[in-house]
Amino acid sequence: MYKQGIYTVMSNRRIAADVYRMVLSGDTQYLDRPGQFINIKLSGLYLRRPISVCDWDKETITIIYKVVGEGTARMAAMTGGEELDVLTGLGNGFETDFTKLLPEAGIRKSPEGNFVFPDGRQVTAAVVGGGVGVPPLYALSRKLLSEGVRVIAVLGFNQEDQIFGYRDFAELGVPVCLTTVDGSVGVKGFVTDALKNFEYDFYFTCGPEPMLRAVWNLGKERGVEGLLSFEARMGCGFGACMGCSCETIAGPKRICVEGPVMKSGEVLL
């Protein structure tokens, strides 16, 4: 369900090079899954800005965004108290019910409330993020943990001054492996250079398309399925304009409505 509303900027601070964390207060009842996004109207700019939701509670929405153009630059200059016209509840978000994600695997809930395979082994999910693809994986990780899934995180950045957010994952109790392209912190290289050393039953990934493709290819080699969250230039963000449609095995899908999260078995990369 979509909803338009007025939200107040509670805080907005820089957390890495060109990356900001903004907390908005307002009606959050239309957000129901991690991986959804909101679409923000900024005065003087014609189209809204779609930004993925990092986290939310009853009164607030947290977004983490990178300054990439005029709109995000204006957002970065906000100091708090500003009122924004925002559409919420957009996008499908991540499914976290493993009986639906892997229907053939015989996964069930154990008496302890964990998702387990028929042999009793707990399901392990890898959450794999790159840059500003990391934020939606935070609320996702918390949700997965609450559903009784083991979670490991592999988070990739270009270089040290762009790193953010990994401590939040660690605080949830999620083991985090960092990668940087220049090797300044963690494993040198791309997320897949680290991910290939881990065992996991399923992956959830969000980040730039070359990264999604690499994670997807690694999954194909290993016979592991996953969910991938895409981004695109959007017109409306709620399915009216077809501006963000991508081709899939199951026909054209709108990244804003049937996505941004797509199944590894349906995407064409």
Place this chain on the structure above:
Amino acid sequence: MDMRVTLSGWTLDNPVIPASGTYGFGYEFHQFYDINMLGSIALKGTTKDPRYGNPLPRIAECREGLINAIGLQNPGVEKVISEELPRLKTVFHKKAIANISGFSIEDYVYTASRFDQEEQIGILEINISCPNVHGGGMAFGQKAEAAAEVCRAVKAACKKPVYMKLSPNVTSVAEIAKACEEAGADGIVLINTMLGMRIEPRTGKPIVSTKAAGFSGPAVKPVAVRMVYEVYEAVKCPIIGVGGIETADDVIEMMSAGAAAVEVGAANLVDPYACKKIIEELPEKMAAYGIERLSDITGRAHH
């Protein structure tokens, strides 16, 4: 106060119609408000066969508008009739306007004839002005003879009113409108998007995949008003005015230029409540300007 308008014998509660391509097949918007308040809905452009459309990116923002290069993505007329119309019917109880595109005269006739059988459709809007496809679309709308030929063929095959949707990317839109009317058109819809382009300053490359694409939004309104004004002088059939409408004042301006009804396009993409707000604002503006019956103001700029 009376907001009703009549298009070829079909009376609409008000003149506000979401424009094709900015409202999907209508269903998405019922999540925001009760869409039965609309005059009607112009459905997403439909072709004989399913089309994916153009590669991404398809959208680039402009000052006071956007350019789009969707390329007529649609599931094809059979699926529109078997899936989209029944789904729309669950949330919209009025007749809709089918928007029809093609790559040959036979295509247009085929798709129009399929919609002609549907009780849910009030008008066949023939799109000979899509700038985003090759070998069809706008090609038929750039020459008076070609436009008239499409119009004549569809008229011969269909019973419902046929409205020709015209391109602004021509030397004389009035001439093309006149040729369509002579070929039997029951009405004229204008304008479709203007051909535009955006180039990313950092890379120096066009932003959308097709390079040039259709420009719409409030920036094009003066062009649309001028073209509606010109066409009103050239034809007797009703005109649906489209281009940059965002407010009740815009509706009144467009109707004064000669429009019997209006379509609201780009505004829907930015504000999903745009049409609702316009419809709610119209009575206030009518009262302020002493307009008793909205249909009376059509073409008043000419007198």
